[in-house]
Amino acid sequence: MTVHVLGVRHHGPGSARSVVLALEEVRPATLVVEGPPELDAVVPLLADAATVPPVAGLVYDVAAPRRSLFYPLADFSPEWVAIRWALSRGVPVRFADLAGRHLLAPEPATGDTDDEAAGRLPFGEAEEPGTTAPDQSADGPEAPGSEESPDGSGAPEVADADVRQDVVAVLARTAGYADPERWWEDAVEQRHADVLARFAHLRDAIAAVRAADPALSDAHNDRREASMRTVLRDVLDAGDVAVVCGAFHAPALDPRGFPSAAADARLLRGLPRTKVAATWVPWTSARLAASSGYGAGVEAPGWYRHLFETWSTGDALPDPRARDHDVASSWLVRVARALREEGLPAPPASVVDAVRLAESLAAVRGRPAVGLDELTDATRGVLTEGADLPLAVVHRRLVVGEEIGEVPAATPMVPLAADLAARQRSLRLKPTATSSTTTLDLRTDNGRARSVLLHRLRALGVPWGTPADDTRTLGTFKEVWELEWQPELAVAVVDASRYGATVLDATEARVAERAREAEGLAELGRLVETCLVADLPVALGAVVDTLAEATAHQHDLRVLLETVEPLARTVRYGDVRRTDSGRVGALLTTVLARARVGLRAGCQALDDDLATRTRIALESAHRGVALLADPQRSEPWFRALAGLVADGSVHGTVDGRAVRLLHDAGRVDTGDVAARMSRRLSLAGDPADGAAWLESFLGGEAVLLHDHALLEVVDGWVSGIGDDVFADLLPVLRRTFSGFGVAERRRIGAQLAGASRTGETVREVDDDRALPAVLAVARMLGLEVAS
Amino acid sequence: MTDTAGPTDTPTDPGAGTDAAGVLRPPAEQAFADELAALERLDDRPRPPKWRLSPWAVTTYLLGGTLSDGTVVTPKYVGARRLVEVAVASLATDRALLLLGVPGTAKTWVGEHLAAAVSGSSRLVVQGTAGTAEESIRYGWNYARLLADGPSRDALVPSPVMRAMQAGRLVRVEELTRIPADVQDALITILSEKTLPVPELDTEVQAVQGFNVIATANNRDKGVNDLSSALKRRFTTVVLPLPATLSEEADIVRRRVASLGAALRLPADLEHLAEVERVVTVFRELRSGVTADQRTSLKSPSATLSTAEAISVMTNGLALAAHFGDGRVGADDVAAGLVSAVVKDPVQDRIVWQEYLETVVKDRREWSDLYRACRDLDPA
Numbered sequence A: 001m002t003v004h005v006l007g008v009r010h011h012g013p014g015s016a017r018s019v020v021l022a023l024e025e026v027r028p029a030t031l032v033v034e035g036p037p038e039l040d041a042v043v044p045l046l047a048d049a050a051t052v053p054p055v056a057g058l059v060y061d062v063a064a065p066r067r068s069l070f071y072p073l074a075d076f077s078p079e080w081v082a083i084r085w086a087l088s089r090g091v092p093v094r095f096a097d098l099a100g101r102h103l104l105a106p107e108p109a110t111g112d113t114d115d116e117a118a119g120r121l122p123f124g125e126a127e128e129p130g131t132t133a134p135d136q137s138a139d140g141p142e143a144p145g146s147e148e149s150p151d152g153s154g155a156p157e158v159a160d161a162d163v164r165q166d167v168v169a170v171l172a173r174t175a176g177y178a179d180p181e182r183w184w185e186d187a188v189e190q191r192h193a194d195v196l197a198r199f200a201h202l203r204d205a206i207a208a209v210r211a212a213d214p215a216l217s218d219a220h221n222d223r224r225e226a227s228m229r230t231v232l233r234d235v236l237d238a239g240d241v242a243v244v245c246g247a248f249h250a251p252a253l254d255p256r257g258f259p260s261a262a263a264d265a266r267l268l269r270g271l272p273r274t275k276v277a278a279t280w281v282p283w284t285s286a287r288l289a290a291s292s293g294y295g296a297g298v299e300a301p302g303w304y305r306h307l308f309e310t311w312s313t314g315d316a317l318p319d320p321r322a323r324d325h326d327v328a329s330s331w332l333v334r335v336a337r338a339l340r341e342e343g344l345p346a347p348p349a350s351v352v353d354a355v356r357l358a359e360s361l362a363a364v365r366g367r368p369a370v371g372l373d374e375l376t377d378a379t380r381g382v383l384t385e386g387a388d389l390p391l392a393v394v395h396r397r398l399v400v401g402e403e404i405g406e407v408p409a410a411t412p413m414v415p416l417a418a419d420l421a422a423r424q425r426s427l428r429l430k431p432t433a434t435s436s437t438t439t440l441d442l443r444t445d446n447g448r449a450r451s452v453l454l455h456r457l458r459a460l461g462v463p464w465g466t467p468a469d470d471t472r473t474l475g476t477f478k479e480v481w482e483l484e485w486q487p488e489l490a491v492a493v494v495d496a497s498r499y500g501a502t503v504l505d506a507t508e509a510r511v512a513e514r515a516r517e518a519e520g521l522a523e524l525g526r527l528v529e530t531c532l533v534a535d536l537p538v539a540l541g542a543v544v545d546t547l548a549e550a551t552a553h554q555h556d557l558r559v560l561l562e563t564v565e566p567l568a569r570t571v572r573y574g575d576v577r578r579t580d581s582g583r584v585g586a587l588l589t590t591v592l593a594r595a596r597v598g599l600r601a602g603c604q605a606l607d608d609d610l611a612t613r614t615r616i617a618l619e620s621a622h623r624g625v626a627l628l629a630d631p632q633r634s635e636p637w638f639r640a641l642a643g644l645v646a647d648g649s650v651h652g653t654v655d656g657r658a659v660r661l662l663h664d665a666g667r668v669d670t671g672d673v674a675a676r677m678s679r680r681l682s683l684a685g686d687p688a689d690g691a692a693w694l695e696s697f698l699g700g701e702a703v704l705l706h707d708h709a710l711l712e713v714v715d716g717w718v719s720g721i722g723d724d725v726f727a728d729l730l731p732v733l734r735r736t737f738s739g740f741g742v743a744e745r746r747r748i749g750a751q752l753a754g755a756s757r758t759g760e761t762v763r764e765v766d767d768d769r770a771l772p773a774v775l776a777v778a779r780m781l782g783l784e785v786a787s
Numbered sequence B: 001m002t003d004t005a006g007p008t009d010t011p012t013d014p015g016a017g018t019d020a021a022g023v024l025r026p027p028a029e030q031a032f033a034d035e036l037a038a039l040e041r042l043d044d045r046p047r048p049p050k051w052r053l054s055p056w057a058v059t060t061y062l063l064g065g066t067l068s069d070g071t072v073v074t075p076k077y078v079g080a081r082r083l084v085e086v087a088v089a090s091l092a093t094d095r096a097l098l099l100l101g102v103p104g105t106a107k108t109w110v111g112e113h114l115a116a117a118v119s120g121s122s123r124l125v126v127q128g129t130a131g132t133a134e135e136s137i138r139y140g141w142n143y144a145r146l147l148a149d150g151p152s153r154d155a156l157v158p159s160p161v162m163r164a165m166q167a168g169r170l171v172r173v174e175e176l177t178r179i180p181a182d183v184q185d186a187l188i189t190i191l192s193e194k195t196l197p198v199p200e201l202d203t204e205v206q207a208v209q210g211f212n213v214i215a216t217a218n219n220r221d222k223g224v225n226d227l228s229s230a231l232k233r234r235f236t237t238v239v240l241p242l243p244a245t246l247s248e249e250a251d252i253v254r255r256r257v258a259s260l261g262a263a264l265r266l267p268a269d270l271e272h273l274a275e276v277e278r279v280v281t282v283f284r285e286l287r288s289g290v291t292a293d294q295r296t297s298l299k300s301p302s303a304t305l306s307t308a309e310a311i312s313v314m315t316n317g318l319a320l321a322a323h324f325g326d327g328r329v330g331a332d333d334v335a336a337g338l339v340s341a342v343v344k345d346p347v348q349d350r351i352v353w354q355e356y357l358e359t360v361v362k363d364r365r366e367w368s369d370l371y372r373a374c375r376d377l378d379p380a
């Protein structure tokens, strides 16, 4: 019985091609694939015609689904092609690696904590938010020495993990190759005609690397390889075995070098364990590309797919140069088509030129063949006329790709997805692929329940519904939603499943996490609203706690002001939703008090931008106060505003608005306003400030200009400023006045015309000059006119 | 006959010609003859027909490096390697090259060096202006000859483009977008057919291998004489960006000022070019409309404030310091150049400058000498 170890590069299209050739030659009785054995139970699903890659194996802790591992498979992954090869021939498939039930078990209090779950994954992603150290994603070597790794610094640890994860890339880099796939092609494929010899040589090379640096393996890796060997021993009797594993492990899986079974068993004895479940979930190319998690990211899945496809069809081309040419030209043809869909000409003649440029560029760079870098540069130089913008389209659609995987209906669901499906059934809210509009009546139980579900999903990062009118959700009994179920949402649900097994639990956990990470008060204020509409009592407590603490430390006036409105809405409409908002009320009182106290000081020496922000914040806070309709809160607020406008040195933008707010509330009368306005607009002052004041004061409604006294002040000021200053101010003035309706503007014009006439009493009428006008009016009125 | 049509073009090498001795700036192939010779000697890679160097060596010439015999090749272009590689690769595939960018991003400079390295001469050039006529791209006639002997080869006056076609060299077309559209069209046939018909003589000039065109255009000129899509398609477009960071831009200025200073024999203390950082900072802040710390927004003046102009300010400062000062460039030496670079429009730009001076320069304590020097110039 022979074991053929096929050490591969995870997600390497070159490896995938070699693997198929090797399997054809070996025709093993059993296929063993690196991965947690829990996936054995669901592997038959991959043979289903309804399974469309990319998909990911998902293993999660049943008690705490947030502790989970993903094993993504793309159609160009060697694991995928091997499994499909085996399933279609009835060859049994076994996964071999340290079991998920050990990997996901909570760490015992002691033991080696230096290798986090993420760092130990074969090619999966670990998602264990909240339970692990911050450096778990292993792509963050920026904090050397900050962790507890016994050898002092985190950096070499990461480097070792890199080697374990993608030893092929490391070998390629050492050989001067930027693209590991290229290296595979040259160093593995081209070098040996016999496909099995390729894998044997690679294994020997890696054995040498590992022998030279035993520290590359660690206790955790030893346990993983012991697990793999255990599976191998188990299947060896059934005939020849092919093992598809990360190239790093290849030397450890050669039976000639096996340690005793007892030694391996010792390594695996007494590991912590937990109950886990396994399934497949749809994956996307974008998620494959995401470098989240450990090492599973491929920078350019779409490019790899292209390589794989071209290579599989191009095997007929014996000359590797011809095949390279084929890869480049078919890629650029696809690029040109995508660009044409975006409205760029990208004519075929240019595609030919781009291919030649890419090849020439590879030669200039001394690269053995055209790679993605060259193709991208050639695209920019020839097809997009130097522009980068269209390249973003190419990147999204081709380099990454927009594929969404599918799993068959029989696939076990993650608990969160099952809970969601149950809720969708009970609320009779079916997902549809096309967009539809739903109106919910919040007075009915069903309406409220649907609303809560949609709000929860939104907060959870599963935006199935979008409120049609975001601003009014709290104030009315009606809510309008746009519903559209996109396939990505299935992934979003799985992604969210790390927060909990039910929609409620997951949303509570997610919102509480967002509260911890929130950047500022304003965001926390919005989260309070979220808790309310999504009915999240637990998270509300957490958010309010965070908010209370953040408020105590917050000194920026604008931030305090911006917090008022969401809190006020919560307090005001809390009862519509039957939520207890008592603590929010207390908090609001604190925020308001601090904003009031800091109001004047916070409005000193503002530049234009900050003044505008302050004005907007002030308006929002004012809306909040008005909403409360509570004199206990509004009286001090108005006193604070009055104090602000008494201070003559505040930026025009802020002062103008404050005066307006006071005026609208009847706190200052028109005479007072006119006096203030004329002070602001006095010619000695800075005209730009005057214009800002005016713009801010008038803001949106011209109503005030109907007042004669005010209009006169404005008129006098405008006619008094010098011509060049006027030219400077024209844009602001135009902006101010163009905010009014046409009719409004006409009225003002008429009023001004009238105003200038009332000043001088008309004594003499020139009958001759007036006559035509009088006649015209008379005709319009239908009077008989004697001519 | 000269090689050029229209005014002779040199890259805007600020300071050139201001030297008392009146040294004119030599073309790249002369100024860097040693480097080119060393590259040629050591270059064992394949060269496209008529190329003086291999594409690899051309790239090295532009980006700098140390050769196997120890010869140091100075970097000509400071910026992304990728851009130069694409430019060279394009020329090597017989595709014309269009260098695009705002003024002062080294388009002319790169074009000249590419021509020098590839063809050994950078002097075949058409300077594009609104008045550029078809003759500067195709050919003209010597009218005395024409009248005396009728149309003949001898009466024909070839343009730089035609000469490049015959000799298998690179020809540069500067400011392509300034050239009237119908004149631009003359290039399309040349680039696509690689021939130039001469109907008057019932013949045509065939381009020999090695012929190619490097054009430059200002992408702020958009809409002036936008290139037709037929013409654009013939070019590989390489956009030369403004330097990405302060240190990169300061590095460019320092290198250029040092070499210009040497060429002008300015006995200046090149170690003390600390002023470069400040000049470049002023330029970058005004150009981008925001201070380096991103805290204060500024108005931008009408001037482009390119790297090239920063080089000019510094070179002038160097000349002042050398001739009237102690050789160390200080605030006094750059102030005048700085103000005149920024204030192009006497009204608007002056306001912008004053605001900048009073709100930004004044507040930087370690800039007080610069503030004083600028104020002294313009005590408004």
Ligand SMILES: Nc1ncnc2c1ncn2[C@@H]1O[C@H](COP(=O)(O)OP(=O)(O)O)[C@@H](O)[C@H]1O
Binding pocket: B010, B011, B012, B013, B014, B076, B077, B078, B079, B101, B102, B103, B104, B105, B106, B107, B108, B109, B110, B216, B243, B252, B256, B307, B308, B311
């Ligand atoms: N990235 C750069 N590297 C080297 N020199 C530069 C760079 N950017 C600008 N320069 C310098 O600026 C000057 C002006 O360049 P020029 O080619 O005339 O600009 P353009 O033709 O783009 O308007 C040249 O002296 C050049 O050395």
Ligand SMILES: [Mg+2]
Binding pocket: B011, B012, B107, B108, B109, B174, B216
């Ligand atoms: Mg130029």
